[in-house]
Amino acid sequence: MTEPDPRADPDSPEGRGGTAAAIPAAPPGAGRSGLDRRRILGAAIEFIDANGLNALTMRRLGSYLGVEAMALYRYVPGREQLLDGVVESVIDELYGDPDVHLGVSHGWQDYLQRLAHGVRRIALAHPEVFPLVATRPPAAPWVRPPLRSLRWVESFLEAMLDSGFTEEAAVAAYRAYSSFLLGHLLLEVSQKGVKISPEDQPEGVPDAAESTDLRNYPTVVRLESLLSLDESAAEFEEALENLLGRLEAVRQESRSPRRGDPRPS
Amino acid sequence: MTEPDPRADPDSPEGRGGTAAAIPAAPPGAGRSGLDRRRILGAAIEFIDANGLNALTMRRLGSYLGVEAMALYRYVPGREQLLDGVVESVIDELYGDPDVHLGVSHGWQDYLQRLAHGVRRIALAHPEVFPLVATRPPAAPWVRPPLRSLRWVESFLEAMLDSGFTEEAAVAAYRAYSSFLLGHLLLEVSQKGVKISPEDQPEGVPDAAESTDLRNYPTVVRLESLLSLDESAAEFEEALENLLGRLEAVRQESRSPRRGDPRPS
DNA sequence: GCCCGGTCGCTTACGTTGTAAACGGATCAC
């Protein structure tokens, strides 16, 4: 299908050696028997990736694991908590990503950049799961999507503080960063499932009645090809760089509250 | 409860005369009998706002309207499409907002600012509905959340083109703008339902076992008050202004494509 | 050896969900 294009998106699943492989989930032919929470969550992720979130029911997930639905309840309190576990598992893949570090070693910008791409890799690897990451209610105001893990929040804030951000600036940075990631990635994955060409309409009228009448939206029609173009990778990069620049300005400013530096960054 | 604070958030429901009132939905005491698509969608919105999305079932919505569940199917093909209709209705409130204009009259920055605040007002007025706006799959790549209406896309693009943006820049602006809105507003509404203080735990251990152990996250604990602070309005404003500034730079640059930028991206 | 408490998946059962299909009573045109 898609052979490794040198211009390929480095965060797309095809562009790497697989999805960070933090959750092998099930050694494919082996270990058939042992049910267990990790195996269930892994199977749930696979199932959602393959069939969509709506298709996931306890019964179907059970039979996907070769087991009756009720067996799952030994390891998971219920469906809601299973979804919580799925979200947690997916985010936990970050820990297995060799390109993302918990500590800041090459500067905070490097840290944020690696983290952002790590999250983006996860979002692209699990496009059907990611909206779940985005919409599950957070346990507390500071555990917000898409990071969703106190450990990452802690790591983020420490990195900022260690790099000269004030506490206020670090918190503001955290919020700006989460919003940016969430917005971009949610839109990017939601765009992935969209068909542009009608593809195959089984029968019926040959070509008319294509969704709604586009006659009243000439600009949309004229720019259709531009609008349909997928520039996600470049736009992500640009917005991320802009955000980092903005944060650097905030950092500089907050370090020398009196008088200013005429040349920020 | 909350009396009109002069520093109040101008987009919050309390800060205005009510939610743009584009959908009276049901003249409260009158017109009991006539069922009708608009009335159903209005009731669904009220119901979700009051009881949350999960609580909405066809049967419950029916009895909320004083009718059996199956009666709804005369006006709505099914539950999924009902939710689509809800999203559409909520976004349609923008048309009734006197502060938001379809055409650009005082410059594109004014246009974008009014539009952004209009959408934010909607999000805050319907915090339980907004995640739905964000996650329903778009019909086409160019109809993306949270605008979700070809008419707004058309209006947006026209505004940009009329203001000197090239086609590419207009499309890029549209994408950056949607991402920004979606990310900020989704996080803002998701934060609204979060309890900070334990509030009332019915019984049990007096104070321990508060969710997870916070002992390993000293920075989070130390910054808890900052993290819990709700600065959404100011942050929204700041990020919006930053975005507008960025777009202006793009616009300037794209007008004089040859010569010019000493700083290639 | 045997027994025995524990673990684990299965079976059965119940209330709720979305929705197809048929039904009946108004209301209307003629």
Add this chain to the structure above:
DNA sequence: GTGATCCGTTTACAACGTAAGCGACCGGGC
């Protein structure tokens, strides 16, 4: 009057999440 049309109800069914109890295994103490 008389049929057609509208519109809410009734009935029915498969699928859902999950509570409760069952039985087949298991490793350790006597």
